[in-house]
Amino acid sequence: MLQVNNINVFYGKIHALKDVSLNVNQGEIVALIGANGAGKSTTLKTISGMLRSRTGDITFMDESISHIDPYKLISRGLAHVPEGRRVFLQMTVQENLEMGAYTCKDHTKEGLEDVYNRFPRLLHRKNQIAGTLSGGEQQMLAMGRALMGQPKLLMLDEPSMGLAPILVQFIFDMILELKSAGATILLVEQNAEMALKIADRAYVMESGRIVLSGTGEELANSDAIKKAYLGG
Numbered sequence: 001m002l003q004v005n006n007i008n009v010f011y012g013k014i015h016a017l018k019d020v021s022l023n024v025n026q027g028e029i030v031a032l033i034g035a036n037g038a039g040k041s042t043t044l045k046t047i048s049g050m051l052r053s054r055t056g057d058i059t060f061m062d063e064s065i066s067h068i069d070p071y072k073l074i075s076r077g078l079a080h081v082p083e084g085r086r087v088f089l090q091m092t093v094q095e096n097l098e099m100g101a102y103t104c105k106d107h108t109k110e111g112l113e114d115v116y117n118r119f120p121r122l123l124h125r126k127n128q129i130a131g132t133l134s135g136g137e138q139q140m141l142a143m144g145r146a147l148m149g150q151p152k153l154l155m156l157d158e159p160s161m162g163l164a165p166i167l168v169q170f171i172f173d174m175i176l177e178l179k180s181a182g183a184t185i186l187l188v189e190q191n192a193e194m195a196l197k198i199a200d201r202a203y204v205m206e207s208g209r210i211v212l213s214g215t216g217e218e219l220a221n222s223d224a225i226k227k228a229y230l231g232g
């Protein structure tokens with residue numbers, strides 16, 4: 001479904017991504033793990049067109065998307081929930097969700113029903129201003145808003161960041177549920193242990209490069225990964 005071939009991305013003189021290649025097949029959960037500053041968010045931003053690669057190519061659903069504007073990718077079915085949630089703080093929960101359906105307005109009613117079913121907390125707060133939601137609720141809203149666009153591929157950047165353990169579990173359960181419902185997910189996570197548990201496959205990044213890849217299980221059992229990311 002998604003193929004990233006040899007991309008190199010720079011911030012001025014900083015070479016942030018070095019020959020990064022990865023792929024995501026339909027129906028998979030693929031995790032991208034690695035330390036702070038490894039280049040995980042940069043990879044997602046490049047896939048969603050917010051940053052441009054100097055080399056290589058990115059294809060989504062068999063079409064090159066390397067030169068497509070980010071807003072057009074949403075209507076093609078690629079959704080990106082960025083780090084730090086980024087909901088519209090001054091709008092209500094429901095207004096935020098409605099914004100998520102701007103590429104498929106006819107779907108708004110069913111979309112809202114679906115999102116409120118998955119996240120009952122959002123239903124109870126539908127008229128609340130998003131800026132007054134807790135961190136976990138804002139994460140649910142950011143995911144819900146992405147789902148409103150009926151994405152084929154959902155890219156999540158650290159959905160568990162800063163959440164209490166019970167909410168972390170809820171978010172991971174939700175990701176598994178989305179997979180069962182047919183979604184394809186590219187998941188960036190600091191929480192390597194949980195990410196590898198739910199991932200079909202995973203890639204490990206270090207200093208802008210992919211240094212390891214394998215099934216979630218293989219990586220969870222790899223000594224190098226245990227040492228670096230799983231506390232021994």
Ligand SMILES: Nc1ncnc2c1ncn2[C@@H]1O[C@H](COP(=O)(O)OP(=O)(O)OP(=O)(O)O)[C@@H](O)[C@H]1O
Pocket residue numbers: 011014016034035036037038039040041042043083190
């Ligand atoms: N706008 C920017 N300008 C300059 N350098 C940047 C910019 N954004 C990121 N970088 C650098 O690029 C590298 C990769 O950053 P990136 O945000 O992709 O890391 P990450 O793996 O997502 O880290 P984290 O786990 O902390 O979110 C880092 O060294 C970072 O300092």
Ligand SMILES: [Mg+2]
Pocket residue numbers: 040041042083157
């Ligand atoms: Mg990041």
